[in-house]
Amino acid sequence: MTDAVDAFVAGFIVLSAVVGVVTYVTLLERKFAARMQSRIGPYRVGPHGLLQPIADALKLLMKEDIVPRLADRVVYNLAPIVFLIPGMLIFATIPFAPGLGVADLNIGILFFLAVSAMEIVGLFMAGWGSNNKYALLSAMRAVNQIISYDLPFIFTALVPVLLAGSLRLSDIATAQAGLWFVFYPVIGQLAFAAFIITTLAAENRVPFDILEAESELVAGFRVEYSGMKFALIQLGEYAHMVGTSFLGALLFLGAWAGPGPAWLGPVWFLLKAMGVFLLVTWVRWSFVRIRVDQILAISWKLLLPLSLLLLMATALVVVLRSGPGV
Amino acid sequence: MTLEPLAFWALSALLVGSALAVVLTKNLFHSVLYLALALTGTAGIFLALEAEFLAAVQLLLYAGGVVTIVVFAIVVTERLVGERITQTSRQIVSGVVVAGGVLIGVLTFIARAPLPATRPPLVADVTQAIGQLLFSRFVLPFELLAVLFLAALLGATYFARPDE
Structure with missing residues (x-):
């Protein structure tokens, strides 16, 4: 029974940390975007706007909860929760330092990919349950996009798996002790670039944000949500984003490796994950939205064959080196 | 446990x-x-x-x-x-009749088979075992499956082609 209690406590700590980090990531993004556009960003609430996320949360807590009259009530109310759960669960397998994590499964990365793919269920529940044509169109586009981008995303995430010869996330991290996979000649850089592109698509960020294209669909699948339910959807989305950033830092940037004593490991990991997050945000605020058909064409005609080729090339390299995994 | x-x-x-x-x-x-x-x-x-x-x-x-x-x-x-x-x-x-029939069949089968009270512990890495079996003992069904999927993919492309 103590194992169960330990797991419960560990889960509670990680969940609280995740909610804290995710809340402040919104501020980081707003500040970063503001600087890119020669603005200051949130500045009024607290020193340098540091209390802004808390003010936002309080505002959303006190807002009226509106349910559309013709909505599918049960589906509509459950959707934010179903959307949030995968966003939180993906943190379960991430080791934040050697031996420090909730569950270091031997199929860690597969669990991550499987659970993060479940997010779409909550998304189309929201889109359908709202009984709003914009929300429905948005959910449709999301389904389209997920079907197209899941495969290249999985293939690029498998490149580090092949190089490390293990599906366990902590093994992948320790395999990079000598050389971070992003510095692996040719394969590493290509895989990292493909990972960033597919991450943008998986998180529905500009230039792949057709599902919440403000000019056509108002706010996409969350258009009918208000108050705390809206906050839950936002939380789920940002949690997913932060989780994928952690995955990127773990797969390509050596996770907790860094100078200084070992206890600095989680700090390095967090900094690297934030680096990946800022890279994605940088792309988001620099590019324009591309059309639906272009998005699908990029995935099926370019990314999928290329990521498959990359995966086969990686397998060939691993076999020729007859390194780990053989 | x-x-x-x-x-x-x-x-x-x-x-x-x-x-x-x-x-x-x-x-x-x-x-x-x-x-x-x-x-x-x-x-x-x-x-x-x-x-x-x-x-x-x-x-x-x-x-x-x-x-x-x-x-x-x-x-x-x-x-x-x-x-x-x-x-x-x-x-x-x-x-209901068909489902009930299947249930009774399965139940009688289970009742006849002597089942150990506790599940034997797993010794090896299941994931690794699955991977090795797929590429050694079951490589033929695995490859046949790939051919089947390819045929399905080609069929879908054929039906989805634009009208000339």
């Missing part, structure tokens, strides 16, 4: 309940959501039996993939074309 039977029975109840709901709900969209719940429950049972690889694949392919495609089909036909589809179960009596 004390939590395992509890998890099993809870997941089984969830699985049977949601599976019944899939066939008994009138609303087609709700039926798909129950299907997603049932598939997730199955993954949970795999997880409780330490078959983590199977659980992850179950989530990735069925709950993530198949359900998504079914939803896609429903949304395209019902909301965008505007035709309302409700699920009708006219064959409910014969369905």
Whole structure:
């Protein structure tokens, strides 16, 4: 029974940390975007706007909860929760330092990919349950996009798996002790670039944000949500984003490796994950939205064959080196 | 180990309940959501039996993939074309008879087989074992499956081609 209690406590700590980090990531993004556009960003609430996320949360807590009259009530109310759960669960397998994590499964990365793919269920529940044509169109586009981008995303995430010869996330991290996979000649850089592109698509960020294209669909699948339910959807989305950033830092940037004593490991990991997050945000605020058909064409005609080729090339390299995994 | 039977029975109840709901709900969209719940429950049972690889694949392919495609089909036909589809179960009596027959068959089979009271512990890495078996003993079925999928892919492309 103590194992169960330990797991419960560990889960509670990680969940609280995740909610804290995710809340402040919104501020980081707003500040970063503001600087890119020669603005200051949130500045009024607290020193340098540091209390802004808390003010936002309080505002959303006190807002009226509106349910559309013709909505599918049960589906509509459950959707934010179903959307949030995968966003939180993906943190379960991430080791934040050697031996420090909730569950270091031997199929860690597969669990991550499987659970993060479940997010779409909550998304189309929201889109359908709202009984709003914009929300429905948005959910449709999301389904389209997920079907197209899941495969290249999985293939690029498998490149580090092949190089490390293990599906366990902590093994992948320790395999990079000598050389971070992003510095692996040719394969590493290509895989990292493909990972960033597919991450943008998986998180529905500009230039792949057709599902919440403000000019056509108002706010996409969350258009009918208000108050705390809206906050839950936002939380789920940002949690997913932060989780994928952690995955990127773990797969390509050596996770907790860094100078200084070992206890600095989680700090390095967090900094690297934030680096990946800022890279994605940088792309988001620099590019324009591309059309639906272009998005699908990029995935099926370019990314999928290329990521498959990359995966086969990686397998060939691993076999020729007859390194780990053989 | 004390939590395992509890998890099993809870997941089984969830699985049977949601599976019944899939066939008994009138609303087609709700039926798909129950299907997603049932598939997730199955993954949970795999997880409780330490078959983590199977659980992850179950989530990735069925709950993530198949359900998504079914939803896609429903949304395209019902909301965008505007035709309302409700699920009708006219064959409910014969369905119950067949399902009951299968249940009795399975139960008698289980009752005859001597089952160990406790599950033997897993010794090797299941994921590794699956990978090695797929590329040694079961390589022929594996490759045949690939050919089958290729044929399906080509067929889908043929039907989806633009009219000349």
